Amino acid sequence: MQTRIGKMKHTKFAILLAFLCTLGAGKAAALPALDFYYVGFANAWTSLDTSTSETVGHHYGWSISADLRWVAMRIALDRDTLPTAAVSVSILHGIHGQFIAMAASNWLEDGSRYRAWSALGLGPELGIGISTSNFILPWSQTFFVSAGVLGNLANYSQTSLYNAYISWLVKASWALELSKGLAISAALPLEYAFRADGRSIIATLNLGVRYAF
């Protein structure tokens, strides 16, 4: 019985090790890319857990964010070898960091509103992207979808109260390479935040630059 359990553990460990080796090999082989979104336009919708749709408050605000990503795996989808492939698919992993500042929500009919808050979030992300050099535009483009989980340190604006919450992040992004390594990029992150006795959905439009090292 003990031997069997041990084997099961070894199997799981081997799978995990293989996965980590893949990521590690990717890190060693592929250089990182940094996305810096300097303009972030954010909207959020907050509601209490017990509330109905009538008590959803709408916030607006801004954000800045950055992603540092490595290519874990890249596969060419055409006959060319990877460096010159016109179309390729990449699996990327990295770190996402952001700062958001949201204003208080609109006033609700019962004379209440949801507080303004700001939050610093950091967490890992994993995604898949497709790169092409001949789609509509004559430059290399990357379409990328990623998901991550963030730990957020938040402060209620105008108060000395700090709190923390976990949020899920799903993001679609696009980068257009204008010169070697340098690209302009845009992203649409959608975040679902578990905030104590309520929930917030935060939708952001980010514009920025991307640099591949």
Next chain:
Amino acid sequence: MRSEQKPSRKNPGLGRRRPALQIIVLFALAAFALAFSGCELFPSSAASFGGRKYAVIVGINDYIIYPDVDRGDLSYCVADAESMQKMLEDAGWTVTLLTTESNDPKPTKEGIKDALLKNVPPDTATFLFYYSGHGYIGSPEEAYIVPSDVNNSSSTSAFYSSLISSREFSVWLDSITATNKLVILDSCYSGGFVDPGDSVDSIIDSSISTSSALDMFFRFGELLAQNAAAASSDPSTAPLVISAAGWAEESLEALPYGHGIFTYYFLQSAETNQSGTMKGDSDGDDVLSCIEAYSYAKRQLVSDPGISENQKFIPHISGGLRDFALIDNR
């Protein structure tokens, strides 16, 4: 055909440069448009408020235990209560005032209890309780309001049972069915009534100094635990509590103000400035919220040069997602 094809051969990059420039310009324009749009792609609707707004206001200058002497009495709590009454009535609130200078009802323990349990109209949407008078502290977890008929006899149990503890007060407040509940306390040690709820207050206990954001970052685990604990509470019944001082601090009143100092600045937040907006209305929407009034009073109080360093105190506010309207001037 040849002549049409030639330019593209001689200048193979020409066709690429023009779209590149266009894209960069469009991208930059979009970025600036968004940045300067005030981030309001979806303008929010500001609802007009419905439902009754009802307040119980208590001010105690004269404590019955000292009938013939001024010992233990306060000077400006009744003025605090009356000014608060005027501010709220001007804003459409219905107010019940309990002061030691009014005939009935009196701000005794029974009088305050009745005002909360028996007299609040059942259709009240927003309820506010304001208190100006003495406070008392037994432990950081148990603060007290001192009613006018406090029993200051030698019996400890009689003394404590004549006070209104934060737990007792919380039970009374729970019996009120209003959706929004606000509590404002201008008394010593009133921070003992403030529950940070889903948050941790960075103001250090028994001090006016605050922890930095970096300190709070290193307490991330504690903050997450606080968040999880608050998730199990009922958000619709949690009151928003503002206290003049921390649980270990005394709240002061002084002659130049003619009020408790916190209440003086709290009232000032509703005064209009030269541009016609309320001084505390930081977002300029013509609605003064509790957080705005609190923030204004705190800012003024902390920077007040008239309060010596060893007498400094700092207002506190409870946590939670919601904020409430005090005055709607729209």
